[in-house]
Amino acid sequence: MSSFFKKMKGGSQSPPGVGFSEIAWSWVGAFLGITPVALLQYNFFSDGDLVFLIGSFGASAVLIYGAVRSPLAQPRNLVGGHVISAVIGVAAWQVLGSAPWLAAAFAVATAIAAMHATKTLHPPGGATALIAVIGSEKIHSLGFLYVLFPVLTGVVIMLTVALFVNNIAGSRKYPEFWW
């Protein structure tokens, strides 16, 4: 029991912070990455039933523009994590939608498990799965199209921007691995 509480003490050192150029590149990357997806959402398809921008993209931006070297930020994880989680989220809503609390919990938990099992763990994937359950009527009515719009479309755009921006930066290299 004492070892159980001992674990909560931490005891390890926190990692060092990053320099100014790293902060600047993170800002530039995220700005350029979110811009095209947001333009699709607000300027090109604003009157339609389509959704392009979802909250989990903000989380992906943290990883692919802010923690470029992280295994969680690599293309396999970015694309695989979102797509797999989107499928699971939509399925959870369609099967368990009558009990939204269960659909929400099941979607996130299953998404994490599936991402782990497929070596595609990408934290924003949990949000993508959750959004499929708690999203607007617009999202619900998309059905499995949700996997293509907004999820895959936005992910491919953000990945493309990451490949450009992160490799222009002299101190960065992206990706560490593709698959």
Added chain:
Amino acid sequence: MKFSALNECRQTISDEDIVVAMKKIPGYLDITPSDFMEIYRVAYDHALHRLKHAITAEQIMTRQVITVPETTPLAEVVRLLADHDISGMPVIRPDRTIAGVISEKDFLSKMGGGKSPSFMHVILQCIAHTGCIAADVRDLTAADIMSSPAVNIPGTTPLFEVAEIMDRHNINRVPVIDAAGLLAGIVARSDLIQTMC
């Protein structure tokens, strides 16, 4: 040849070293210093294990071994050792099995060095007895003073084990035998040092 010293090496890396390294590497590293320490520790052990087993006795042994038969007079043994600038060699039977090893140490102990013979012990003996006892040695043969049975190892013995065997038996060379038990080569301390450094 103390591998325990190597085992302690990895303890010498500190949290501070890791933090300094993480600061030097540009970009955000998605690990904590203790993550790295854990990876490092396991990787170090793995590397150590790999290195310890990577090289075997037969890869570094001398194959052209200078040997003598058991009946060789000690005068002849001494000349061979001197001519080849070595301090010991295997004594073999006609079928190339090893009867023993004869080295400086055997001479020293025969000449009054006692149980842990050294050159200085012999000098001491000379001074104390006003005369040296090398004369005894003239009529003897290799078999009379060699260390027997000799410690030997198969060719597949990993290097770190060879080092431990030399250390444990306090010997400077160890004959290598083949599957049939015949002399195949010899590993000397100097071979180990050349390989390690």
